[in-house]
Amino acid sequence: MNILIENALAVLPNGGKDEIGRHNIYIEEKIIAGIDEEPQGFKADKVISGDNRLVIPGLINSHTHTYMSMMRNCADDLSFTDWLFNTIDPIEAELTPEDAYWGSLLGQIEMIKAGTTTFNDQQMHIHMVTRAAKESGMRAVISRGLVGSEYDRSDRRLTEALEEMGDGKDCDRLNFLLGPHAPYSCGPEYLRMIADVAAEKGLGIHMHIAEGAVESENMERDHHCTPVEYVRDAGIFKNHTIAAHCIRVSDSDMDILKENNVSVVTNPASNMKLGNGFAPVPAMLDKGINVCLGTDGAASNNGQNMFREMGFLSLIHKGVHDTPQCVGAKEVFKMSTINGAKALGLDKITGSIEKGKRADLAILRLDVPSMMPNNNLLAALCYSANGSEVDTVVIDGQVVMEDREIKTLDEERVYHEIRSLCERLGLDKKSY
Secondary structure (H helix, E strand, O other): OEEEEEEEEEEEEEOOEEEEEEEEEEEEOOEEEEEOOOOOOOOOOEEEEOOOEEEEEOEEEEEEOHHHHHHOOOOOOOOHHHHHHHHHHHHHHHOOHHHHHHHHHHHHHHHHHOOEEEEEEEEOOHHHHHHHHHHHOOEEEEEEEEOEOOOOOOOHHHHHHHHHHHHHOOOOOEEEOEEEOOOOOEOHHHHHHHHHHHHHHOOOEEEEEOOOHHHHHHHHHHHOOOHHHHHHHOOHHHOOEEEEEOOOOOHHHHHHHHHOOOEEEEOHHHHHHOOOOOOOHHHHHHOOOOEEEOOOOHHHHOOOOHHHHHHHHHHHHHHHOOOOOOOOHHHHHHHOOHHHHHHOOOOOOOOOOOOOOEOOEEEEEOOOHHHOOOOOHHHHHHHOOOOOOEEEEEEOOEEEEEOOEEOOOOHHHHHHHHHHHHHHHOHHHOOO
16 A cells, blocks of 8 residues: 655654654555655555644564553552562463463554554563564564573473464564573573574574662672673673663673663663662663663553653653753653664664655644644653554554554454453452
8 A cells, every 4th residue: 555644744863863844755565665755656545644743653662571461450569579479470370372362462452552563572472472463563573581590402482482483484574582581580501592592593682681679689699790790691692682671780781781782671660660760771871872662561561651651761860860951852762763673673674764664653643732732742752742642553554543443453352352361360350
């Protein structure tokens, strides 16, 4: 389908800065074929009016667990260790692969409705989120959560993960990583094996690192190093690595991350809710680390809304560091778009509105209270928007949502299945 987005305000890159101007955007099949200059022979099958609209590159959720969407509000106001080991782990033990499929669909509906077009998912069942993303139309980078202690190439989870990656070969919206879970759940020999397999297969790494105080304290006690040093020494950083959280990191840890081109995903809402603290984002930016933004799973965040995350990210650091110049709206927008694309190795195809890139776009209404008046719209995306302003979403040139109606999925069926599985698992009755 050829689409013309006509005379709309749009956020475009210009010399490393994002600028807003009025443009015509021409989409041919999957690609942005022209901006202002109409491609030769172009004939629009669909015209989307830009009146009172703002077009932005689709947001990129650089760290989440979409299957956890059914666990929303099941494990609140708990310490991190109680939340994970005594509450979430037992729920996960009861989940079927089909449960993970419906949970992922629910998370993807929520993300689409708030303008996210790409997500980086650590999963229990790769084939189920692969199936869900194929149906929803979203772009996804998927990894299986891996835990272990020994160097064992026949490890069941690793073997299954590599096999399940084959389910995505027929869909160029899907990419895969290896997902060793965390330093506290992966022994050094196991991490060395994952590093070796990743290098052999040409796969990147997606891992939780330095998320909480207990992790760092135990690492110092048992291994006399920090979580970052532990992972580096196991060889993980020899591969392209995306590190989620990185809250408890020292200045030397940040130097290690920079030297090894590790991208850091900060997840402010989840980190606050679990009482884990805040990643030192300003210091990371000063060191030139590629920092991007994620929601984490709905079991700890209770939502998959990147606009909410954008606002938290900027406001938290302004307050903590006592300066309103700390982590501004323009920086946050980059973390939510092109920085995320760079982390996922997708910056050549998505993350910004440019000719030749894939048409991954979110279109926001400007004639709504939260966006009125239309002053400084880049600031409004960070401080005013809440996601409900997103009216239309295009992914890979396909209109997946229009007038807030999801076009690719049966929302009511998803909600019915989620209610049924929550009742079966007793999640609707849990109270902690």
